[in-house]
Amino acid sequence: MTRNSTIICKNCENTFEKCFKFCPHCGQQAKDNLTVGVLFYNTISNYFSFDARFFKSFLPLMLKPGYLAKKFVGGKRLLYLHPAQLYLFISVIFFFLMSTLIVRENVQNIDKALKNAAVEPYVLDSLKTETTKVLDSVKIDSVLTPLNNISFKEINNDNVKVLDSLIKTEVEGGSVLQSDFGYNFRNVDSLVASGASDKEIYKVMGMEDNAGYLKRKFYAQTLKFLKQRNGGQIVQAAYDAIPVALFILLPIFALILKMLFYRKGTYAYHLVFSFYYFAFLFTVFSVILVVNTMIDIPGWIESLVILSTFFYLLVAVKQFYENGWLSSFIKTWLISFLYLSFVLPIAFLVLIFVGFLFY
Structure with a gap:
């Protein structure tokens, strides 16, 4: 191999043949000319894995409940986007939309309402009393x-x-x-x-x-609250704590699955299912937020959309755990009941308490 037929990788400084498009040692492109497009693509792909796998994963996520989780635990781990990466990307979008479209306006409205409702206290100057009253x-x-x-x-x-x-x-x-x-x-x-x-x-x-x-x-x-009347900041602090809380809530959801399907694989299997399901939920909620900014969605339509997430979970449980419809329905109902009746209310109270202590 002559020197003219080889090049040195700018990243790892190892030598490889010119005909290679990527360095066989570190994987960097042989001719990685820096442009705005390359810079943007690398930033997105490095942090959010925004590549072809995202588009390959998105439609099955929305239209085939349980499909991605089943394929991932079955060994197809490069064809589709990693469940944690997909969840992270979609959750970032959801919390950005929620903060932009809902939180800021709600915080301002709450602060305004509290200040308008403030009761003027009675104050007495002991040296300038207009009338003297005798107390027994x-x-x-x-x-x-x-x-x-x-x-x-x-x-x-x-x-x-x-x-x-x-x-x-x-x-x-x-x-x-x-x-x-x-x-x-x-x-x-x-x-x-x-x-x-x-x-x-x-x-x-x-x-x-x-x-x-x-x-x-x-x-x-x-x-501090009585002095400033800024209850909106409590709400803001509670909203800010939600992403952190979800790192606990999602594993709890997986734990409930593990208890109900204890023979269906290790805890990691249920965690994969949870990542994909929560990614689906955040996608649905993001769509609702965006559409609501353009048109006022009737409450009954929003209720139907939220109810559809239960049926999505039912089909996903049926496909992923390969149970019968009756068994899947009973366990899906138990999952929803435990999570909505106990886990989420406790988490909500904790968020409010944390928000109050640290606002």
Whole structure:
């Protein structure tokens, strides 16, 4: 082999014959001239495997339930796109659409509604009282109860503001919104408006001095919410946590499949099925989001589309696990019942809690 008949790979620097289109050592193209098209294609294909396998996989994914999963576990692992890659690509598109078309608008609407619904607190300046009202000893005792942990030697300007606000609230009377956590929202609003310190407000809210980190965090976030009225940010944080949650929810879905079809292969087999099914779900939801931006889809049509995902799962279970129709229907119903009745509600509550703690 002469030197003129060989070239050196620019990537791995090994020598190979000029007639090769790809380096036999690393696989890079022999003549990989950098253009905008090449740069775009390489970026997409490297991160999302956006190549011919995607198009070969997409139609069977939508029209042949269970087909891709069955072929993949059967050994055809290069002809179609890898299940995890297909799921990743479609989920990225779905969350981008959801964030663009739904989340941003919902967050703005929630923040606007909360600010419009904010109740003006009662605030009293002890040096500029227009009218003097006399409270009996029982009334005074009820007002001072939230401050029972403060001795009179410790009273300072912040304590005076607290006392003024509470007295004003009690004297004015009227309906008062009481929280389920043992404190009065109007009292807290009054303290916030009067400029009381967070420490004093926490006392009125009922937080103990020896409260743990999680409890302190909860009270801090509650006070932050009452001050800023930005509940939309809680929703935003919950939405942001969904992609992370799905890395747990999808394996749980596969675990349910494993329990119901414990003789039908290892856990990895059920995970393959789950990747393809969730990719299908995200595709359907993405189409609904896009179509809804162009026309207002009637609710009954959306309900039918969502119901169709159950029948898709039924056919997929029938084809992949090779069970009879009755057995497939019963197990598909069990899968849907367990997932929708237990897994998703718990996940939803966790997302809201996480969103509240970290917004």
